Amino acid sequence: MRDQLALLIELQKVESAAGKISARKKDLPVQMGELETKFIGFSVGVETQQEQLEELRKRRKEKDNQLRMGQETLKRTRERLLEVKTNREYQSILKEIETLETKNSHTEDEIISLLEELDVFEKEVKTKEADLDVQRQYYEEDKARMAKELNSIAEELEICARKSGEIRKKIPTEILRKYEQIKSATRGVAVVSVWKEVCGGCHMSIPPQLYNELQKSNVLITCPNCSRIVYWENRNG
Ligand SMILES: [Zn+2]
Structure with missing residues (x-):
């Protein structure tokens, strides 16, 4: 799933750039x-x-x-x-x-x-x-x-x-479909990063438990507020 997420992040970056x-x-x-x-x-x-x-x-x-x-x-x-x-x-x-x-x-x-x-x-x-x-x-x-x-x-x-x-x-059809669904519902951005418990898409707080999970999880997690696919981005690195 880490690989899938990495591909989704990459796809979102490319498509956001194309949108601009x-x-x-x-x-x-x-x-x-x-x-x-x-x-x-x-x-x-x-x-x-x-x-x-x-x-x-x-x-x-x-x-x-x-x-x-x-x-x-x-x-x-x-x-x-x-x-x-x-x-x-x-x-x-x-x-x-x-x-x-x-x-x-x-x-x-x-x-x-x-x-x-x-x-x-x-x-x-x-x-x-x-x-x-x-x-x-x-x-x-x-x-x-x-x-x-x-x-x-x-x-x-x-x-x-x-x-x-x-x-x-390289992305399985099912995940791609989900990506497309969220993309069309959120005006183009389906995958966003989360840092310090704040969703980069809707800027709302993510529950601490979910935030912890996000940092180590291997499943695709979506923001409970805006439903975008979220990933943890270590901005200290
Ligand atoms: Zn959100």
């Missing part, structure tokens, strides 16, 4: 998805700002053209002054020039404020772009690390399955 690995296998893709969502959110934010910056630059170009055309019109209008015949016409062109000058000056003001806005915005976008590069690097690294881990998890699970298969072959 399986949980990680489920968790990793969720984590990868979260990382991706976060990174995409960040890069979309930067893209939006880049588009806004492009829009500002376009507006600046439009204003530059508007000013150039306004200045040309002003020049041509001033030239017309030299050809006027009547005073009335002269006054009318002077008025036109005044209007054009006001308009051009207004466009210049708009360009100045656009330039100020562009200056601030360009710096901001540049910082964000540098930040995005760093974030992208982190994201790629994390993604690669997780993909690698997922690969190794598949291998680890295979190794666990092979090990538990080998151990199971």
Whole structure:
């Protein structure tokens, strides 16, 4: 029975390890998805700002053209002054020039404020772009690390399955059935150690008599409280 118990302990260890690995296998893709969502959110934010910056630059170009055309019109209008015949016409062109000058000056003001806005915005976008590069690097690294881990998890699970298969072959069917029963009733852990009269599964006290028996017995003993198969583990050793 000592041998059987040793095999059960080993089997439980292998299957508990497999359980943890399986949980990680489920968790990793969720984590990868979260990382991706976060990174995409960040890069979309930067893209939006880049588009806004492009829009500002376009507006600046439009204003530059508007000013150039306004200045040309002003020049041509001033030239017309030299050809006027009547005073009335002269006054009318002077008025036109005044209007054009006001308009051009207004466009210049708009360009100045656009330039100020562009200056601030360009710096901001540049910082964000540098930040995005760093974030992208982190994201790629994390993604690669997780993909690698997922690969190794598949291998680890295979190794666990092979090990538990080998151990199971050495355990009598009847004991194995009992192990399975307890395992499914206790959410995965059927074999636990007991130390200082406390069950490692339910953390309840084991009666002293049973504890004594456990230390020298050759039969399979179960915890009176949680029904798990228990074994004595000398933690002083
Ligand atoms: Zn127990």
